[in-house]
Amino acid sequence: MTTQKKSSKAKATTKKSTSSITVKELNTVLTETPAKVAEPAQTATQPQPVKIDGRDKTAFMVVMLSRPEGATLKEMAEALGWKENSIRGAMSLYAKKIKATIASEKKDGVRTYYLKTNA
DSSP states (O other): OOOOOOOOOOOOOOOOOSOOOOHHHHHHHHHHSHHHHHSOOOOSSOOOOOOOOHHHHHHHHHHHHHSTTOEEHHHHHHHHOOOHHHHHHHHHHHHHHHTEEEEEEEETTEEEEEEEEOO
16 A cells, blocks of 8 residues: 655745834924924823834834933823834834934933934
């Protein structure tokens, strides 16, 4: 009696991009939104958290890092609703993708991050 072995075929998988925002969209966001981000509307009631869809969170993080005073992990975590380790990872991926440098300095025990573009 002969037995036949069934051949197993491996599924081909492709790695999807972690961000669906294009460089053109990012530049548009960076030029149009800093004024909106810098001055949130004041209301008589308690402020509501900013609602940002998934692809704009990275752009919002970049806007925060591009400010002259930079941004701390705590500020970004509160604004984006991400954990601090997720923000560190997103900064690393963004810097690698766009070929920018994220610099940091520690003042009074609080680390502040800045975005520096490599020209």
